[in-house]
Amino acid sequence: MTKTQYAIKVGGQAGQGIKSAGQILAKVATRSAYNIFTYTEFPSIIRGGHNVTQVVIGEDEVTAPLLKCDLLLALNQDTIDKHKDELTDKGIIVFNSEGRIDTSKVRKTINLCPIPFTKFAADAGDKELLENTVAIGAALAMIEGDLPTLTDLLKAEYGSKGTDIVEANKKAANLGYEYAKSQYSKNIKKVLVKKENQEKKMMLNGCEAVGLGAIAGGLQFAAIYPMSPITNILHVLAKYQERFGFIYKQPEDEISAINMAIGAAYAGARSLTTTSGGGFCLMSEGYGLAGITETPLVIVEGMRPGPATGLPTWSGQGDLQFLLHAHQGEFPRIVLAAGDIKESFDLTMKALNLAEKYQTPVVVLIDKNICDGDQSYPLFDISKFALDRGKLTRDKKENYKRYEISDDGISVRSIPGVGNYFIANSDEHDEEGFSADESDIAVTQQSKRMRKLVACEKKDMEKPVLYGPENADATIVSWGSNKGSILAAIADFSNVNFLHITWMNPFPTDDVKRILSKSKYLIDIECNFTGQLAALIAEKTGIMILDKYLKYDGRPFFPEEISDKLKSVLNK
Amino acid sequence: MTQLSDLVTKCSPNWCPGCGNIAIWGAFKNAAVQKGWDNTNTAIVAGIGCHGHIINFIKLTSFEGLHGRAIPVATGIKLANNRLNVFTFTGDGDCLAEGGNHFIHACRRNHNINVFIHDNAIYALTTGQTSPTSPHGFKSKSTPQGNPDYPLNPVALAIASGATFVARAYAGDIQGTTDLMIKANEHQGISILDILQPCVTFNKEISHTFYQQNIYKIDASHDVKNKEAAFKKALEWGEKQIPIGVFYQIEEPTYESQLPQITNNPLIDSNPERNNLADLFEEFV
Numbered sequence: 001m002t003k004t005q006y007a008i009k010v011g012g013q014a015g016q017g018i019k020s021a022g023q024i025l026a027k028v029a030t031r032s033a034y035n036i037f038t039y040t041e042f043p044s045i046i047r048g049g050h051n052v053t054q055v056v057i058g059e060d061e062v063t064a065p066l067l068k069c070d071l072l073l074a075l076n077q078d079t080i081d082k083h084k085d086e087l088t089d090k091g092i093i094v095f096n097s098e099g100r101i102d103t104s105k106v107r108k109t110i111n112l113c114p115i116p117f118t119k120f121a122a123d124a125g126d127k128e129l130l131e132n133t134v135a136i137g138a139a140l141a142m143i144e145g146d147l148p149t150l151t152d153l154l155k156a157e158y159g160s161k162g163t164d165i166v167e168a169n170k171k172a173a174n175l176g177y178e179y180a181k182s183q184y185s186k187n188i189k190k191v192l193v194k195k196e197n198q199e200k201k202m203m204l205n206g207c208e209a210v211g212l213g214a215i216a217g218g219l220q221f222a223a224i225y226p227m228s229p230i231t232n233i234l235h236v237l238a239k240y241q242e243r244f245g246f247i248y249k250q251p252e253d254e255i256s257a258i259n260m261a262i263g264a265a266y267a268g269a270r271s272l273t274t275t276s277g278g279g280f281c282l283m284s285e286g287y288g289l290a291g292i293t294e295t296p297l298v299i300v301e302g303m304r305p306g307p308a309t310g311l312p313t314w315s316g317q318g319d320l321q322f323l324l325h326a327h328q329g330e331f332p333r334i335v336l337a338a339g340d341i342k343e344s345f346d347l348t349m350k351a352l353n354l355a356e357k358y359q360t361p362v363v364v365l366i367d368k369n370i371c372d373g374d375q376s377y378p379l380f381d382i383s384k385f386a387l388d389r390g391k392l393t394r395d396k397k398e399n400y401k402r403y404e405i406s407d408d409g410i411s412v413r414s415i416p417g418v419g420n421y422f423i424a425n426s427d428e429h430d431e432e433g434f435s436a437d438e439s440d441i442a443v444t445q446q447s448k449r450m451r452k453l454v455a456c457e458k459k460d461m462e463k464p465v466l467y468g469p470e471n472a473d474a475t476i477v478s479w480g481s482n483k484g485s486i487l488a489a490i491a492d493f494s495n496v497n498f499l500h501i502t503w504m505n506p507f508p509t510d511d512v513k514r515i516l517s518k519s520k521y522l523i524d525i526e527c528n529f530t531g532q533l534a535a536l537i538a539e540k541t542g543i544m545i546l547d548k549y550l551k552y553d554g555r556p557f558f559p560e561e562i563s564d565k566l567k568s569v570l571n572k
Numbered sequence: 573m574t575q576l577s578d579l580v581t582k583c584s585p586n587w588c589p590g591c592g593n594i595a596i597w598g599a600f601k602n603a604a605v606q607k608g609w610d611n612t613n614t615a616i617v618a619g620i621g622c623h624g625h626i627i628n629f630i631k632l633t634s635f636e637g638l639h640g641r642a643i644p645v646a647t648g649i650k651l652a653n654n655r656l657n658v659f660t661f662t663g664d665g666d667c668l669a670e671g672g673n674h675f676i677h678a679c680r681r682n683h684n685i686n687v688f689i690h691d692n693a694i695y696a697l698t699t700g701q702t703s704p705t706s707p708h709g710f711k712s713k714s715t716p717q718g719n720p721d722y723p724l725n726p727v728a729l730a731i732a733s734g735a736t737f738v739a740r741a742y743a744g745d746i747q748g749t750t751d752l753m754i755k756a757n758e759h760q761g762i763s764i765l766d767i768l769q770p771c772v773t774f775n776k777e778i779s780h781t782f783y784q785q786n787i788y789k790i791d792a793s794h795d796v797k798n799k800e801a802a803f804k805k806a807l808e809w810g811e812k813q814i815p816i817g818v819f820y821q822i823e824e825p826t827y828e829s830q831l832p833q834i835t836n837n838p839l840i841d842s843n844p845e846r847n848n849l850a851d852l853f854e855e856f857v
Contacts, residue, residue, distance in 0.1 A: 031857070202856040212852065218844030221652055240852070245833050245842045247651055252677040256644040259637060263648020266635055267615065267656070268840035271648070289638050379853045387845050415840065416615035416633040416649065417656050423627050424635040426620070434583055434628050435636075 005062055006191045008071045008139065009086070011052040011079025014045055017132045018075070022053030023374065024136055024157065026203060028149050029057045030376045033198030037484070038205075038374040039065035039556065044228065044312040050078050057143075057191060062375070063340065063484030067558040070189075073139045075132070077101055084110070092187055094138050094180070096131065111187045113142065113180060120175040125168030133169045137176030142184065143191035147177050202377050206370035209341045210274065210300050211236030213348030215244050216382050220269035223249045223260040227276045228312050229371035230302035234274070254279035258286030258299070265295045266424050268394075268415035270352050274300035277319045278309070284326040287361055291331025293424040294403065294411070294449065296355035296362075296390075300348060303367040303480075305554050314554025315368035317480050317527040321535065323363050324505055330446075332409075332453040334358065335504040337365040339483030341375045343502065349385055354460060357390035358452045359413055365504070367527070369481035369556045394418045401431040405444055409451030457506035464508050466515055468497030474569055475499060475519035477545065479533050482525050482557050489562035496566055501533065513541040521569060524548045525557060574610045576601060583628040590780070592743035592769020596690055597626055599741075599749035600659070604632070607754055614657040617646040619666035622697045622771075623690035626661050640670025643678045646685045653838040654828045657757055658685040665695045668704040668724055679733035682761040684826040688753065689726055689764070690743075692771040693778050700774030710777065726766045728806040731799065731820050736761035738802065738820040742783050743769035748816065755818065761826045768816070783814070790817030797822055 010022045019040050026036040037056045043049035054069070056062045069086040072079065074095040080103060087093070089109045095101050097114030106112065115138045121130035133154065140150055154169040181188070204212070210233045214222065224234040237248040247269075251257040257273045265271040275283060280301050290297040301323060305316035323335050334354055338344035344366050351362040391412045402422035404411045411431075414420040423433030428445060430436040467487060473495040476486055483500050490496045499515055501508075516522060516537070524534040524545040531548040538544050549565050551557060579601050587593045603609070609632065616632050618624040620639035627634040637645045646660040667675050667689050678687065694712060695701040701714035705726065710719040730738045737759040741749040749767060756763035768787070770779050794817075795801050802820035828834060833842070 200854075200857045202853055204856045208856065212849070212856075215852065216846060216849055218846065220839050220842065220844055221648065223648070242832050244846060245839075246844075247831060247833055247839055249647075249651060251644065252673055255641065256647075256674055256677070259641045259644035260648035260651070262637075263617070263635065263645035263650075264652040264839075265648070266645070267649040267652035269648075269652035270844050271652075285638055286641070289641075293635070379850065379857075382847070382849060415653075417612060417653055419611050421611050421631055421633055423633070425627070426636050426638055434581070435625070 005056050005058040005066065006143065007066045007069050008055045008057070008073060009052055009069045009083055010073040010075070011050065011083060012075030014042060014049045014051045015047040016051070016075050017129065018051040019053050021073070021132050021136050022055050024150070024153055025139060026055045026374055027153055028140060028145050029055070029192055030201040030203045031149050032146055032192055033195035033201070034058065034192060035060060035062045035201070035376045036203060036374065037062040037064060039369070040372050042313055050082065052079065052083065064488040064559050065373070065556060067560045071139060071142060073135055074101065075135060080106065092142055094135065094142060111184070113138070113184045113187065115176060115179055117176070120179070121172055124172035124175060125164070130168060130172040133172040134176035137173035138180040140192070141177045141180035142188055144188055145192035146194040147174065149194065199378055202379055203374050204341060205232065205372055205374045206341045206344045206366055207232030208236050209345040210348045210366070211240070212380070213345040214272055214352065215240060216385065217349035217352035218270050218387050219272055219352060220246045221249070221261065221264035221271045222246070222273065223251045223257040224274050225251055225254045225257050225279060227279045229304055229368040230274045230276055230300065232371065233300065254282040255286065258283040258297070261297055262286060262290050262293070262295050265297050266293070266415070270356065271296070272298040272300065272352065274302065276302050276304055277306050277322065280319070280322070280326070287333070288327035288329060288331055289426050290361040291327070291333065291449070292426055292428070294359040294413070295424065296359050298348070298351045298355050298362050298364065300364045300366065302371045303365065305552060311554040313368070315481065315527060315556060316552065316554060317367055317532070318529070318552070320365065320504060320532040323365060324536070330450070332358065332360045332449055333505060334360065334362040334456060335365065336363065337479045337502055337504055338370060339480060339500055339502060341370060341373070342377055344370055345380060347502070349382070353388040354456070356392065357388055357460070358456050359390065359410060360452060365480065367481050396420060402433050403429060403431045403445060403448070405431065405448050408455035409448045410455065453506050461503050461506050461508060463511050464499055464501045464503070464515070466497055466499050469494065470497070471518065472497040472520070474521040474523060474566060475516065476523045476525055477501065477516065477533065477537065478525040480527070482527065485557045485559045485562055486525060488559035489566065492563060493566055495570070504536065507536065507540045509540045512537060513543065516541065516543050522547060523565070523569065525562065527551050527557070574605050574608050576605055578610065579604060579631050581629055581631045585629050586625060587622060588773045590772040591622070592692060592771070593622055593626065593690060595743040595746050596688070596749065596767055596769060597629060599743070599746045600753060601630065602746070602750045603753040606750070607757070609657055613655070614659070615649050616659045616661065617642045617649065618661040619663060619671065621663035621666045621690070621695070623661050623663045623666070640666050641674065642666065643671060643674040643687060647678065647683050650683050650685050650828065651839065653840050654684065654834055655838050660685060660687045662687060662689055664689060664691045664693060664705040664726070665703045668726060676729065676733040678762055679730050679735040679764065681827050682736055682824055684760055684762070684828055686753070686756045686763045686765065689766045690769055691726065691766050692769045692775060694771050694775040696771045696774050712774070725806060725809070726764070727819055728803060730764040731802050731806055735764045735820070736822050736824050737763040737818070739764070739818045740766045740768065740816045742787050742816050743767050744780050744783060745816070748789070752818070759821060761824060768814070786812055787814045787816050788812065790815045790819065796820055
């Protein structure tokens with residue numbers, strides 16, 4: 001599957017507009033009716049340091065980054081030095097002929113396409129930043145992309161900066177494009193020939209998907225403190241708050257974020273907060289507060305490698321067991337993990353329903369690869385989604401009891417200001433909410449709360465999806481953003497299947513046990529050191545997965561790596 | 573109208589006899605009766621400490637949160653439903669130690685909420701340790717050799733942090749406390765009311781007698797709009813030199829008034845159903 005995909009890498013210094021160059025190329029692709037996937041690597045600094053963005057283009061859905069690279073768009077020497085060996089034979093390097101670039105160590109099979117970026121930038125408008133646009137134009141020519149589509153995008157991108165800037169960029173793109181087309185026509189590949197009248201495609205990253213999912217899910221209040229990799233979620237929510245009538249509030253820290261969200265939810269607003277693992281450390285006390293006060297709350301946690309500051313701009317999956325166990329004592333928590341950008345949209349939307357239905361915190365785990373990567377999709381369809389606010393009343397009730405004992409553990413929730421008296425109490429409490437430490441009350445209230453998970457398991461928990469054949473020689477079990485790379489890899493194997501798990505608590509024990517018991521060979525794939533999903537599977541099902549393929553360097557699994565792993569296992 | 577009997581719950585106060593919290597509780601109930609605060613228009617939030625038990629003794633819908641975190645919860649409530657009177661009960665340890673960061677940021681944001689600090693200059697619920705407002709040299713279980721730290725001045729801190737209403741009450745003056753609670757709620761914006769209260773069990777140094785001998789009421793000659801004068805007054809502390817009353821009050825737009833989303837109706841009255849997002853999705857094409 002990955003063989004039919006074309007991979008472009010754009011590299012340069014932080015501040016050179018690397019990510020934006022990649023995104024423009026990706027958008028030319030989606031507007032020409034192709035699918036894309038982008039993957040960006042960058043250090044935690046704003047200027048300097050090596051940045052690289054990969055754009056993978058395909059006719060069919062693209063779900064993963066690739067190790068290979070077909071076209072390297074090098075804005076500095078570093079890019080060539082670091083990535084030349086990723087190039088496929090007959091791959092192309094587009095670079096600045098005036099940039100004193102040394103290509104002597106590049107393999108002879110590679111096609112070198114030097115282009116006078118600096119001269120063309122000066123011709124177009126004497127702006128250093130225009131070198132980027134020259135480069136984009138040149139790269140586009142090498143894959144036979146559509147120049148008018150690019151110029152439309154440049155117009156949209158720079159329109160707010162004035163006509164001069166737009167025209168200069170159009171000229172720069174044109175100069176790069178025409179030069180590459182005339183000088184290197186032999187090396188041009190028909191990768192991006194524009195297809196007309198195709199279905200429209202969205203291109204978005206996981207942070208945008210969470211923001212849109214929250215809006216679609218009826219979000220009314222969000223309090224979020226900035227932190228990589230989830231900061232873009234707050235950018236999306238801040239931007240759209242007035243248009244959709246919700247409030248985004250920037251708090252002083254994550255402790256305040258979760259407590260504000262709890263306060264707003266208690267008062268009747270659908271609420272959400274998001275953070276990364278470090279911020280969630282601060283939120284842990286509020287997590288259980290939402291649990292005991294039975295306050296609906298959605299927490300989206302975007303993972304990066306820890307501990308402490310760890311690898312702040314890289315990806316990890318080390319927080320699963322943390323989210324399953326954080327906070328003192330026990331309370332019902334629903335923990336979901338999205339496997340890709342679309343799933344993070346769907347799960348955020350659903351989580352807002354689940355939180356109100358079960359009056360408890362719901363976590364959606366994502367990771368940096370999901371947060372920062374872009375993928376193309378048909379326009380999302382939300383027609384099947386219906387808002388469910390659960391047992392919520394704004395009517396005045398006689399003898400109202402906020403924490404009334406019920407079979408499913410869910411009591412009727414009311415809000416302040418409607419005449420019903422109750423206490424949302426962080427102390428253990430009786431049915432009205434008064435502080436209480438009697439044994440019978442402690443037992444009935446705790447068991448009432450925990451029964452909500454049983455109800456959730458029966459009514460809402462979804463089965464894990466098994467991709468590939470029912471019976472296989474090897475079964476991969478995984479979660480989170482590994483999904484895309486695993487799907488890309490197993491497409492080339494007829495005898496491998498993949499169990500993708502999204503419900504972590506409650507856990508689909510019976511289905512996982514049934515599927516894994518049938519498997520001939522099990523491989524657990526995760527981005528952490530200890531195999532946290534494998535530990536959860538062992539705890540719930542008793543099945544020990546012996547072959548754990550783990551990565552904890554902040555990088556994603558690439559399909560090529562998984563493919564190699566499968567070959568080695570199947571050839572044993 | 574609210575009657576005193578409407579505010580009675582099944583729980584009797586479990587504070588020590590003579591505790592300043594009893595007087596604050598009484599003062600607040602009187603204010604609620606006078607102004608008609610009830611379950612259709614009011615929510616209260618408390619932190620953790622002796623003060624926090626108050627939620628069990630007033631029949632007004634409430635949220636008892638975590639130690640130090642009452643203010644963020646109150647902020648969330650106000651943003652979700654700005655029709656509500658929101659009262660935050662907190663203590664000197666709760667608000668100024670564990671919740672210090674929330675306190676200073678709440679002061680600069682001008683949410684239209686009330687923060688009442690039950691300030692007894694000691695940690696009482698944990699049986700007597702030094703708090704952020706305990707005097708230098710103060711002997712307690714955590715500072716048997718005398719407190720080496722210097723106390724924080726909540727009134728000066730609130731003014732410096734940008735609060736738009738800053739006052740101090742003495743719990744033993746129940747009528748005066750009631751009046752200040754009402755003034756605080758009538759103020760549009762963040763209202764900080766530091767309420768001096770003795771802890772009769774663990775803080776023998778700072779007693780009712782001490783306050784009665786040393787407080788004085790700020791008179792009409794004080795210009796509450798003058799930040800410098802307010803700050804100067806806030807720094808007064810000593811024999812016969814503890815001012816009570818309003819130190820500072822200015823009008824600034826409240827946080828809530830700056831949000832077009834809630835100009836006409838509270839957030840909770842907005843419809844969260846968003847069935848047609850095609851235009852939004854188009855922006856990502």
